[in-house]
Amino acid sequence: MNIMLACCAGMSTSLVVGKMEEEAKAQGKDYKIWAVEQGQIESELGNFDVLLLGPQVRHIQRKVTKLVGDKAPVAVIDAAAYGRCDGAAVLKQAEDLVSGE
Template identity: 35%
Template sequence: MKLLLVCNAGMSTGIMQVKLTQSANARGMATEVLAVPLVELDDHIDTATAILLGPQIRFALNDVQKKAPDGVPVLVISPPDFGTMNAEKVLNDVMAAVAK
């Protein structure tokens, strides 16, 4: 599975990237988490299994949903989950969205 974590290229997104990778590894999931700034989304969108938007760019949700390939869920990480780096909850949300 390839998760695309889209942000404004902040340090906190890098921390979330590491936490998501650790959570996926702990579950035995073969997962790549790639953090990219919004301006580079088009370079990576076609290979994503799911797309996660940091709460600071939730304004881009509709545009990203239009660009996403069919069947690729686009989720906004909630401010509380992002603020506490709750990667377990975020990964659960991703798994539920991918299963739909």
């Protein structure tokens, strides 16, 4: 699975990406997980199976969902999980979105 995170500058989400990668590896899952700055979303279309937005850019969710269309689910990362850098919780959120739960 390809999981992309997006925020204002791609820096704060990179911390979450690291924790998600650790968790995926611990679960034996070979996922590609990366973070980008919100302006790069359009250039990444087709490269991800799910797009998670940092809570600080939740205001762009409607616009981004329209841009991505039916190519992938788009959601805002749970603020508590994001704040705790809870890689397991954010990974589960991504998996649930892809599986339609």
